[in-house]
Amino acid sequence: MRRREFIAGFGAAVAGPCVAVAQRRARLPVVGILWFNNTPFPMAAFRQGLADQGLVIGENVAIDFEFPLQFAQIPAHAAELVERRVDVIFVSGSFAVVSTVKSATKTIPIVFYYGGDPVEDGIVASLGRPGGNVTGMTGLQGGLEGKRLGLLHELVPGATTIAFLTGALPYVSRDHVREAAHSLGFNALIFGVSNGPELERAFVEMAEHLVQALVVDAAPVVTNSIRTVITLAERHKIPAIYPFSFHARIGGLISYSTAPNYRDLAAQYVAPIVKGAKPGDLPVQQPTKFTLVINMRTAESLGLTIPETLLATADEVIQ
Numbered sequence: 001m002r003r004r005e006f007i008a009g010f011g012a013a014v015a016g017p018c019v020a021v022a023q024r025r026a027r028l029p030v031v032g033i034l035w036f037n038n039t040p041f042p043m044a045a046f047r048q049g050l051a052d053q054g055l056v057i058g059e060n061v062a063i064d065f066e067f068p069l070q071f072a073q074i075p076a077h078a079a080e081l082v083e084r085r086v087d088v089i090f091v092s093g094s095f096a097v098v099s100t101v102k103s104a105t106k107t108i109p110i111v112f113y114y115g116g117d118p119v120e121d122g123i124v125a126s127l128g129r130p131g132g133n134v135t136g137m138t139g140l141q142g143g144l145e146g147k148r149l150g151l152l153h154e155l156v157p158g159a160t161t162i163a164f165l166t167g168a169l170p171y172v173s174r175d176h177v178r179e180a181a182h183s184l185g186f187n188a189l190i191f192g193v194s195n196g197p198e199l200e201r202a203f204v205e206m207a208e209h210l211v212q213a214l215v216v217d218a219a220p221v222v223t224n225s226i227r228t229v230i231t232l233a234e235r236h237k238i239p240a241i242y243p244f245s246f247h248a249r250i251g252g253l254i255s256y257s258t259a260p261n262y263r264d265l266a267a268q269y270v271a272p273i274v275k276g277a278k279p280g281d282l283p284v285q286q287p288t289k290f291t292l293v294i295n296m297r298t299a300e301s302l303g304l305t306i307p308e309t310l311l312a313t314a315d316e317v318i319q
């Protein structure tokens with residue numbers, strides 16, 4: 001669905017004839033959303049977060065969407081939102097996506113969700129006082145790689161060679177992975193892909209290197225083809241741990257993750273900024289809840305026995 005069609009259709013459903021909607025919308029503050037993701041935008045949670053703070057879409061706030069299909073399109077889509085002078089931009093994606101949007105404007109407030117360390121990556125000055133025009137929530141995916149490797153060590157205790165599947169532009173620092181793997185006695189091989197078709201070749205190379213376990217990164221080029229990754233991991237009999245819970249629910253072996261809370265992002269960042277708060281004064285929030293999901297059907301197909309210690313700590317076990 002194209003951006004302008006969505007706005008007109010949504011507005012008409014709320015406020016009546018399109019002409020009246022256009023006139024009314026011109027007087028409303030506008031939240032620009034740049035969504036570079038292969039899953040639907042979580043509108044219900046985002047809408048509820050705005051409503052928690054008294055903002056109702058179509059009445060006292062408007063939404064303007066951009067849906068880039070390729071990473072190369074992101075600068076143009078970000079420029080579109082800036083040109084239309086939206087009041088705040090919300091963006092969710094990798095560091096590269098957030099950084100691209102940040103480079104598009106120094107004045108329009110930006111609220112992000114991404115998995116990296118925004119201080120280390122230079123997105124904000126500090127977590128407590130971000131400064132500038134950018135703030136949001138981080139999933140700290142890099143900080144989870146050590147935990148994921150530890151879970152793999154429990155799952156496949158005899159493994160010595162593990163793979164890390166990521167993008168050409170990694171979501172998580174490769175140095176973090178190598179250091180965490182070395183501390184557990186693993187030899188870590190890094191496989192970076194630029195597009196979906198390169199995945200099959202990456203798994204062939206893993207088999208050639210006798211890889212015994214796999215960590216799947218949250219890089220968009222990988223997660224956008226996650227069903228292919230899951231199929232290839234099962235075909236090559238490689239136990240893998242994934243970055244998001246739904247990956248285990250759709251057939252991945254095991255996942256350890258945080259989840260973005262889009263209601264809180266809307267209520268605690270977007271709505272206050274619409275009402276006049278400065279993004280640089282709103283502290284960046286870190287994750288507080290982590291979820292372990294284990295898919296027993298996939299374990300059985302791989303011939304794995306899940307340790308009781310892991311089953312006891314899992315938040316969800318899929319039979």
